[in-house]
Amino acid sequence: MSSEIKDNSSAQSSSAIQISRASEKPPKGSIIMSGMRSTSHIHIGNFFGAMKPWLDLQNEYMGYYGVMNWHGLTTKYKEPHEVMSFAREMYAEWIAWGLDHEKNVIFIQSEVPEHIELTMFFMMLTPMSWLERVPTWKDAEEEAKASDTHNLGRFMYPVLQAADIAVYRGTHVPIGQDQIPHLELSRDIIKRFNFLYGGNLPEPKPIFSSTPVLIGTDGRKMSKSYNNAFQLTQSPDEVSKTLRAMPTDPARVRRTDPGDPAKCPVYSFHKLYSQPEDLRWAEEGCKSAGIGCGDCKKRLGERINENMAKPFAAKQELLSNPEKLDSLIADGCARARKIAKQQLDQVKDWTGFKPSGDWV
Numbered sequence: 001m002s003s004e005i006k007d008n009s010s011a012q013s014s015s016a017i018q019i020s021r022a023s024e025k026p027p028k029g030s031i032i033m034s035g036m037r038s039t040s041h042i043h044i045g046n047f048f049g050a051m052k053p054w055l056d057l058q059n060e061y062m063g064y065y066g067v068m069n070w071h072g073l074t075t076k077y078k079e080p081h082e083v084m085s086f087a088r089e090m091y092a093e094w095i096a097w098g099l100d101h102e103k104n105v106i107f108i109q110s111e112v113p114e115h116i117e118l119t120m121f122f123m124m125l126t127p128m129s130w131l132e133r134v135p136t137w138k139d140a141e142e143e144a145k146a147s148d149t150h151n152l153g154r155f156m157y158p159v160l161q162a163a164d165i166a167v168y169r170g171t172h173v174p175i176g177q178d179q180i181p182h183l184e185l186s187r188d189i190i191k192r193f194n195f196l197y198g199g200n201l202p203e204p205k206p207i208f209s210s211t212p213v214l215i216g217t218d219g220r221k222m223s224k225s226y227n228n229a230f231q232l233t234q235s236p237d238e239v240s241k242t243l244r245a246m247p248t249d250p251a252r253v254r255r256t257d258p259g260d261p262a263k264c265p266v267y268s269f270h271k272l273y274s275q276p277e278d279l280r281w282a283e284e285g286c287k288s289a290g291i292g293c294g295d296c297k298k299r300l301g302e303r304i305n306e307n308m309a310k311p312f313a314a315k316q317e318l319l320s321n322p323e324k325l326d327s328l329i330a331d332g333c334a335r336a337r338k339i340a341k342q343q344l345d346q347v348k349d350w351t352g353f354k355p356s357g358d359w360v
């Protein structure tokens with residue numbers, strides 16, 4: 001694992017986080033489509049849950065990866081500029097971690113208006129009852145009301161997601177387990193579209209990554225809303241600050257008290273970032289009180305910084321070179337628009353929803 005995160009050019013080597021056996025390897029010629037909403041910095045949970053498989057897939061398949069800022073706006077509509085600045089940073093972050101701009105089409109969703117046009121078609125044929133029973137909506141309704149986001153945009157989030165996939169004829173979608181209901185709905189919408197209009201949009205299949213259960217820096221489940229994750233790229237200072245505040249096994253009150261690594265968030269991060277010899281060192285040292293928690297955190301900090309150094313530098317380089325980043329984004333979006341436009345033309349042919357005279 002450690003060497004995987006360290007070297008962002010090693011995308012094809014085997015990784016600890018394997019693409020799940022449950023989903024078969026996509027056949028040759030499959031089209032991979034995925035994205036993330038741009039509402040915050042990426043943390044390592046997002047990396048393992050979503051992005052790591054992209055790096056593994058990019059050497060074999062055509063891939064479309066979208067910074068989904070319209071999806072971001074569904075909950076952050078009061079801060080559109082923030083969603084946009086996260087979008088730019090996310091783009092830089094992906095490139096810095098080795099998502100290949102040449103091999104893939106990397107774009108920002110709102111720059112490709114065809115997503116919205118296809119969404120309109122999909123909205124017409126999607127019964128409201130399908131959306132009402134999506135668990136992410138059902139479970140979030142109370143929270144949505146409380147946070148002033150019980151809105152139409154959030155309700156139809158999965159319809160837009162179906163269009164994201166279909167507009168590139170995506171056949172396989174690497175996603176986290178939490179996204180399964182969304183993908184099922186995408187398949188249903190696309191199926192109904194094909195049935196109604198005689199289209200041949202592929203019904204997308206999920207690709208899961210068997211994500212390890214990630215514990216947050218405070219010992220709770222890792223979650224954006226708890227603000228308890230390491231960001232994907234952080235400066236060494238920020239890393240040591242986070243480490244200092246991390247709780248350890250409560251049994252280790254004194255330096256001489258032995259501990260149990262299984263009860264310690266520090267150790268769970270060692271498992272992600274450290275090699276077997278360090279793991280053994282931490283485990284034995286912890287159980288025998290041979291090392292202090294300070295030593296253990298210090299070693300972890302070194303490993304995290306080693307892993308992050310290269311992408312961190314690459315990201316800084318991109319952010320400090322706005323013209324370069326902007327031209328990458330412009331190019332990625334233009335390539336996305338070209339493909340999406342072709343698909344939309346075909347959609348208009350299938351549906352017959354196009355000028356009935358020589359208007360254009």
Ligand code: TRP
Binds near residue numbers: 071161
């Ligand atoms: N819903 C996804 C998430 O929250 C983001 C997303 C939007 C997406 N459109 C997509 C993922 C299309 C895969 C395919 O992370």
Ligand code: SF4
Binds near residue numbers: 267285286292
């Ligand atoms: Fe956690 Fe390491 Fe301290 Fe053990 S020695 S409690 S694993 S920080």
